[in-house]
Every structure is written in C-alpha cells, then in structure tokens.
Amino acid sequence: MDKLSLQDPVFATYVIAATLMILKAVGMSWLTVVRMMQVKGGFRSPEDLRKTPLNPEPDPKQLKPDERVERVRRIQMNDLENLPFFLVAGFLYVLTEPSLLLARVLLYGYVASRLLHFAAYFTGQTHDMRATFWSVGSLILVFMAVRTLLAAFGY
Amino acid sequence: MDKLSLQDPVFATYVIAATLMILKAVGMSWLTVVRMMQVKGGFRSPEDLRKTPLNPEPDPKQLKPDERVERVRRIQMNDLENLPFFLVAGFLYVLTEPSLLLARVLLYGYVASRLLHFAAYFTGQTHDMRATFWSVGSLILVFMAVRTLLAAFGY
Amino acid sequence: MDKLSLQDPVFATYVIAATLMILKAVGMSWLTVVRMMQVKGGFRSPEDLRKTPLNPEPDPKQLKPDERVERVRRIQMNDLENLPFFLVAGFLYVLTEPSLLLARVLLYGYVASRLLHFAAYFTGQTHDMRATFWSVGSLILVFMAVRTLLAAFGY
Numbered sequence: 001m002d003k004l005s006l007q008d009p010v011f012a013t014y015v016i017a018a019t020l021m022i023l024k025a026v027g028m029s030w031l032t033v034v035r036m037m038q039v040k041g042g043f044r045s046p047e048d049l050r051k052t053p054l055n056p057e058p059d060p061k062q063l064k065p066d067e068r069v070e071r072v073r074r075i076q077m078n079d080l081e082n083l084p085f086f087l088v089a090g091f092l093y094v095l096t097e098p099s100l101l102l103a104r105v106l107l108y109g110y111v112a113s114r115l116l117h118f119a120a121y122f123t124g125q126t127h128d129m130r131a132t133f134w135s136v137g138s139l140i141l142v143f144m145a146v147r148t149l150l151a152a153f154g155y
Numbered sequence: 156m157d158k159l160s161l162q163d164p165v166f167a168t169y170v171i172a173a174t175l176m177i178l179k180a181v182g183m184s185w186l187t188v189v190r191m192m193q194v195k196g197g198f199r200s201p202e203d204l205r206k207t208p209l210n211p212e213p214d215p216k217q218l219k220p221d222e223r224v225e226r227v228r229r230i231q232m233n234d235l236e237n238l239p240f241f242l243v244a245g246f247l248y249v250l251t252e253p254s255l256l257l258a259r260v261l262l263y264g265y266v267a268s269r270l271l272h273f274a275a276y277f278t279g280q281t282h283d284m285r286a287t288f289w290s291v292g293s294l295i296l297v298f299m300a301v302r303t304l305l306a307a308f309g310y
Numbered sequence: 311m312d313k314l315s316l317q318d319p320v321f322a323t324y325v326i327a328a329t330l331m332i333l334k335a336v337g338m339s340w341l342t343v344v345r346m347m348q349v350k351g352g353f354r355s356p357e358d359l360r361k362t363p364l365n366p367e368p369d370p371k372q373l374k375p376d377e378r379v380e381r382v383r384r385i386q387m388n389d390l391e392n393l394p395f396f397l398v399a400g401f402l403y404v405l406t407e408p409s410l411l412l413a414r415v416l417l418y419g420y421v422a423s424r425l426l427h428f429a430a431y432f433t434g435q436t437h438d439m440r441a442t443f444w445s446v447g448s449l450i451l452v453f454m455a456v457r458t459l460l461a462a463f464g465y
Contacts, residue, residue, distance in 0.1 A: 002158075004250055015303060016307045016308070019301075022296070026296055045276075050281050055282065055283075076236060080235055084390075084394035088243075125357065127355070148329050149329040159313060161461050167462045170458060177395045178456070180391075181392075202436060207438040235391065243398075
C-alpha cells in the first residue's frame with residue numbers, strides 16, 4: 001500500500017498534525033503583525049520610520065522593543081526551535097509503520113502540548129507551567145526520533 | 156504512479172521551488188559572511204576577537220552590531236519564520252494531487268514573493284512594500300496548508 | 311522498489327543522518343535548560359521572576375543575558391539557520407537515487423561537520439575554526455540542493 005496516501009489513517013494523522021502545526025507557526029507571524037499594528041511600534045528596520053499609508057505618523061519610538069510584540073516573537077522563536085524538527089521527525093516516524101493508536105497519541109499529543117504551551121506563554125503563566133508543556137512535546141519529539149533511528153538500524 | 160518521481164511534473168515543480176528556497180536560505184548565511192568580511196565586524200562571540208589569519212587586527216568594536224550585517228540577519232530570520240514551513244506544506248500539498256497549473260501558480264508564486272521580499276528588504280524599501288510581498292507568500296502557504304488539512308479529512 | 315523503505319540503504323542513510331541532526335537540535339534546547347538551571351538565570355520573560363518551585367528565590371538579575379546561556383543559544387540559532395534546510399535537501403537528494411557511497415559521504419560528512427562545529431563553538435575555539443566546519447557542511451548542503459534542482463530539470 002502507498003505509505004504517502006491520505007487514505008492511510010496513520011499518514012493522515014501525521015498530515016493533520018503537521019498542517020495544524022504549520023498553521024500555528026504561520027499564525028505567530030500574523031499575530032506579530034496584529035500586535036505591531038495595535039501598539040503602532042515594535043518595528044526593527046530604520047526604513048520602517050518612513051511615512052507610508054500604513055504608518056502615517058512615524059516616530060523614532062516605534063523602533064524600540066515593545067513587550068506585547070516581543071512576547072509573540074519569543075513564542076515564535078520557540079516554535080522555530082521545535083516545529084521544523086517535529087515536522088520531519090513525525091514524517092519519518094510514520095514511515096516506521098507504528099500502530100494507529102500510538103501514532104495518534106504521539107502526534108496529537110504533540111499538537112496539544114504546543115497549543116497549551118502557547119496558551120501559557122501568551123497569557124504570561126509561570127515559567128514552570130510553560131516549561132512543563134514544552135517538555136512534554138520535546139520528549140515526544142525525542143521518542144519519535146530515537147524510535148526512527150533504531151528502525152533505520154533494523155531494530 | 157510514483158508520487159515522488161522527479162518525472163512527475165507536479166512533484167518536479169515542488170522540487171524546483173523547494174531547492175530554490177533552500178539555496179536562497181543558505182545564501183543568506185553566505186551573504187552574512189560576505190558582509191562581516193566587508194565591514195570587518197558584526198561578530199557575536201567573545202572569542203571572535205582573537206587574532207587569527209582571517210582577523211589579523213582584532214578590535215573590541217567588532218562585537219558591536221553593524222546595520223549592514225544586521226539587515227541580512229533580519230532577512231534571514233524572516234526566512235527561518237517562513238521557509239521551513241513552506242518546504243513541508245508544499246510537499247504535503249503536492250501529495251493531494253493538485254492540477255499542474257495550480258501547483259505551478261502557488262509554488263512558483265511563493266518563490267517569486269520571497270525573492271521580491273528579499274529585494275525590497277535588502278535595498279531598504281518601505282515597510283509597506285516588503286509587508287505586501289511577505290503577505291502574498293504567507294497567504295499561499297496558508298492556502299496550501301488548509302487545502303491539505305481538508306484533504307486529510309477526506310474533503 | 312519503495313524509495314521510502316528503511317530497508318533501502320540510501321534512504322536508511324538519510325534517516326540516520328536526519329534523526330541524528332534532529333536529536334542534536336533538540337539537544338541544544340535541553341542544554342539551554344541545563345545552563346539556565348546551573349546559572350539560575352538567563353531568563354527572558356518578565357513572569358520568569360515569579361516565585362515558583364523551580365525558582366524559589368527570584369532576582370531581577372535573572373533576566374540579564376548570561377554568556378554561558380547565550381553561547382548555547384547562538385549555537386542553537388546556527389542550527390536553525392542550517393538543519394531544517396539540510397533535512398529537506400537531504401530527503402529530496404536521496405530521491406535522485408545517488409550511489410550509496412556518495413550518499414554516505416555527503417550525509418554523514420554533514421553530520422560530522424555539524425558535530426565538529428558544535429564542539430568548536432561550545433569550547434570557544436577561534437572563529438576561523440568554527441567557520442571552517444560550518445563551511446564544509448554548508449557546501450555539502452549547497453551541492454545536494456543544486457544536484458537535486460538539476461535532476462528536477464532532467465539533468
């Protein structure tokens with residue numbers, strides 16, 4: 001059977017988890033845009049102080065870091081440190097033909113951990129709480145990578 | 156038919172777009188190197204002030220941010236926020252067997268949007284202009300991810 | 311034959327190299343955690359100064375950059391600029407059906423270059439040395455991407 005068929009339930013599980021995580025990551029960029037428009041600042045390039053339709057009243061303060069924007073950027077940075085590796089590890093993991101149940105637990109568990117991490121970070125919960133959600137996702141990622149590595153060696 | 160064959164025109168379209176974007180991303184690293192050599196600075200680690208064949212006359216100023224280097228780093232950061240997700244979303248999207256015409260419009264359209272974003276950012280055009288090019292690419296990415304997600308649910 | 315079979319020696323080579331690089335990248339996150347716990351600082355968010363079981367004695371100094379943490383973050387940033395592109399370029403490259411010998415030299419050579427880059431950066435060797443290791447890996451990545459791009463055009 002074609003391993004990369006969307007009719008294959010294990011591969012479809014991966015595709016759902018992967019596209020949700022991609023949309024989440026891209027969502028952080030758009031959230032940064034929304035926040036920059038709300039605070040009319042948090043810009044980074046000198047040319048962003050030019051007068052334009054989207055910035056009719058430029059002000060040098062617009063180039064200063066703004067915590068409401070920076071928070072989203074930190075969340076996005078955390079995504080960049082994790083999601084690209086999940087996307088590839090998850091893909092290779094489903095090629096090892098895991099059971100549907102295990103694939104669902106790991107892949108949807110990862111998605112859930114990242115959404116909870118976002119909620120905790122965005123609302124400024126304690127470092128302990130967001131670290132816990134991050135750790136769950138990271139351990140799922142490590143498990144999938146190690147399992148795939150072993151499979152490549154024939155175990 | 157083998158979906159991952161380079162003879163398949165839809166998959167070949169993806170491979171061309173993906174490798175161009177990979178080369179673009181790697182190019183930003185090399186451009187950073189070129190700029191650091193031109194300005195003899197923009198370094199980041201304390202050990203970079205040691206006297207070496209490539210840095211015969213170290214100076215503490217070399218660790219200060221230099222806008223000509225920082226601009227390339229910001230462009231690269233924007234790539235990191237976008238390209239890894241495009242690479243996976245585009246791959247999964249071609250597995251949904253879109254028409255060749257649509258695949259070409261989306262994938263090559265994305266490549267064009269990123270090259271224009273680079274040109275606008277590198278030459279310091281207005282925030283509005285580079286935001287427009289970025290938005291076009293980002294919306295293509297969202298479209299491909301949503302389309303693939305729906306396909307995984309059988310739509 | 312199934313190109314994405316772990317029994318295929320060329321694909322298995324890719325899977326081994328890819329999972330090792332994924333584990334390396336995730337390892338940088340955990341190393342950051344270890345360093346932050348060792349120095350009890352290097353935090354980034356205002357809420358990280360709240361009193362919690364993992365941070366029983368908060369101190370505003372904990373939000374200042376700490377070089378022992380920042381070094382790992384710079385290494386991780388370098389990973390983010392390189393590894394996601396390697397993971398996709400390597401995958402597409404093995405679809406061009408290279409010889410097993412060449413696949414091993416390139417893929418394992420890349421892994422070796424990144425581990426040496428890490429060792430040089432982590433122990434604070436000269437900029438020249440880590441730049442050399444980085445360049446080797448980057449040129450392997452460029453070679454694989456260009457070769458795959460040519461293959462997509464039928465060469």
